[in-house]
Amino acid sequence: MLTSFDISTSALVAQRTRLNAISSNIANMSTTRNERGEAEPYTPRYVTFQTDTNITSSGGGSGVKIGSVDLSTAEPNMKYEPGHPDANANGYVAYPNVDMTTEFVDALEASRSYEANVGVIEVSKNLVENTLRIIA
Amino acid sequence: MLSTLFGTSSVPLLEQVVNFTEARHGVLAGNIANLDTPGYTTRDLSPELFQQKLREAVEASRAPSMSTYGYGNYGNNMSQSADSVSRVDRNFAAFDHVKDSYNSILRHDGVDVSMENQVNQMVKNQQEHNMAVGILSNQFRLLRAAISERAA
Amino acid sequence: MNPISSPQIASPPPLLNPAMGPAKTGETSFKDMLFDSIKEVNTMQLDADKAVEQMFTGGDVSPAEVLTAVQKADLAFRLTMQMRNKLMEVYQEVRDIRI
Numbered sequence: 001m002l003t004s005f006d007i008s009t010s011a012l013v014a015q016r017t018r019l020n021a022i023s024s025n026i027a028n029m030s031t032t033r034n035e036r037g038e039a040e041p042y043t044p045r046y047v048t049f050q051t052d053t054n055i056t057s058s059g060g061g062s063g064v065k066i067g068s069v070d071l072s073t074a075e076p077n078m079k080y081e082p083g084h085p086d087a088n089a090n091g092y093v094a095y096p097n098v099d100m101t102t103e104f105v106d107a108l109e110a111s112r113s114y115e116a117n118v119g120v121i122e123v124s125k126n127l128v129e130n131t132l133r134i135i136a
Numbered sequence: 137m138l139s140t141l142f143g144t145s146s147v148p149l150l151e152q153v154v155n156f157t158e159a160r161h162g163v164l165a166g167n168i169a170n171l172d173t174p175g176y177t178t179r180d181l182s183p184e185l186f187q188q189k190l191r192e193a194v195e196a197s198r199a200p201s202m203s204t205y206g207y208g209n210y211g212n213n214m215s216q217s218a219d220s221v222s223r224v225d226r227n228f229a230a231f232d233h234v235k236d237s238y239n240s241i242l243r244h245d246g247v248d249v250s251m252e253n254q255v256n257q258m259v260k261n262q263q264e265h266n267m268a269v270g271i272l273s274n275q276f277r278l279l280r281a282a283i284s285e286r287a288a
Numbered sequence: 289m290n291p292i293s294s295p296q297i298a299s300p301p302p303l304l305n306p307a308m309g310p311a312k313t314g315e316t317s318f319k320d321m322l323f324d325s326i327k328e329v330n331t332m333q334l335d336a337d338k339a340v341e342q343m344f345t346g347g348d349v350s351p352a353e354v355l356t357a358v359q360k361a362d363l364a365f366r367l368t369m370q371m372r373n374k375l376m377e378v379y380q381e382v383r384d385i386r387i
Contacts, residue, residue: 001351002260009256016252058348121259128263134355135270146337153344187346194341264344267351271340271358278362287370 001131003057004124010055010063011117015110017066018047022107029098032086039086042096044072072097141279148231149194150272155235156186157265163241164258171251178249179241180257189234197231322375325368332361 024045031042050067074097082091142148160181170176281287336357343354 002263005256005260009252012252013250016250058350121256125259125263128351129266131352131355132266132270134352134359135274145333146340149341149344184346187344191345194345267355268344271355274358274362278365281366281369285369285373287366287373 001124001128003055004061005121006055007057007061007063008117008121008124010052010065012114014047014049014064014066015114015117017069018049019107019110019114021045021047021069022103022110025096025098026100026103026107029096029100031096032084032093039088039094041076041094042098044074044096044098046070046072145275145279147272147275148197149190150268150275152190152193152231152234153268154265154272156181156183157261157268160261161258161265164254164261167249167254168251168258171254178254181241186234193231193234318371318375322368322371325364325371329361329364329368332357332364336361 028042028044032039034040034042047069048067049064052063052065055063076094077097078092079095080091081087081093084093087093160183163179163181167178167180336354339349339354339357343349343351
């Protein structure tokens with residue numbers, strides 16, 4: 001019965017990582033230079049989940065883990081700004097292909113999922129506490 | 137005689153479990169308090185080591201003691217009896233060695249030490265503690281019923 | 289004078305005389321029930337202790353099973369204790385009968 005706590009916690013950790021990736025994407029929406037200062041737009045990161053068979057309960061439930069953190073393969077947005085210091089030869093600046101609406105909805109989903117897993121932990125705690133009442 | 141009053145039940149084992157979960161709670165609480173401290177490494181008491189030591193103590197307590205038949209060893213007489221009712225009086229001094237496992241404090245290197253993980257460990261620890269305390273108080277109530285001869 | 293013959297003291301009820309067998313053939317006496325239940329209670333207590341041990345040394349017993357076993361042993365003990373108390377009461381009553 002206590003392994004259900006592990007399963008919910010693995011989900012909490014995974015959703016938190018996903019939220020970190022989303023907040024990084026939103027923060028870097030307009031980043032046109034990479035860490036070395038070269039004119040390279042920020043590539044959005046996406047997190048994929050994977051079933052974690054290391055954390056299993058007796059009934060067959062299993063936990064979740066981060067499968068991979070992938071860089072997006074979408075083309076960067078090109079905007080025509082000839083005066084921009086990072087404009088290319090044609091006057092276009094490459095902006096990261098981050099759609100704020102999509103990212104925000106993902107963030108909402110991740111936070112709701114986090115709350116749902118915390119609710120599951122509450123239910124598990126309730127179960128064990130009620131089991132103890134057999135004795136009392 | 138009085139010390140063997142608690143000898144034929146699971147009371148010594150439950151005492152050790154309660155002590156361990158209490159000690160571990162303190163360590164985990166320290167981890168959570170220091171989540172933002174720079175340079176702090178999370179520590180933990182290993183439950184696997186504790187369970188192993190506990191298993192060894194249980195087996196040591198079940199083994200018939202080596203002293204000669206009769207004198208001085210209250211329990212040895214009982215274990216020689218062929219009575220179908222098991223009246224082995226066990227050697228519970230072995231349980232004191234379980235305390236050695238409290239001092240081994242792990243330092244996590246690279247293992248998941250996020251806040252969720254620490255809270256998770258603390259919650260599981262709490263459930264085990266409550267269960268051990270519940271069973272322990274039940275055993276004491278049973279002994280009290282036997283002593284006072286009142287079945288209620 | 290006729291010697292005073294000793295009054296006929298009723299022989300102790302068969303329940304309290306361990307030398308006697310069951311009162312009627314085919315039926316178990318209260319005494320047998322009591323002794324059997326004492327043995328059973330001991331077995332149940334030992335089983336409950338073993339289940340508790342298994343749970344806390346990392347075995348794969350579920351907490352509900354262990355707690356149920358402990359509570360069953362508890363109730364069995366209390367029931368047997370009550371049976372034994374009733375037997376003592378009966379003995380006291382019989383002993384207090386004035387002849």
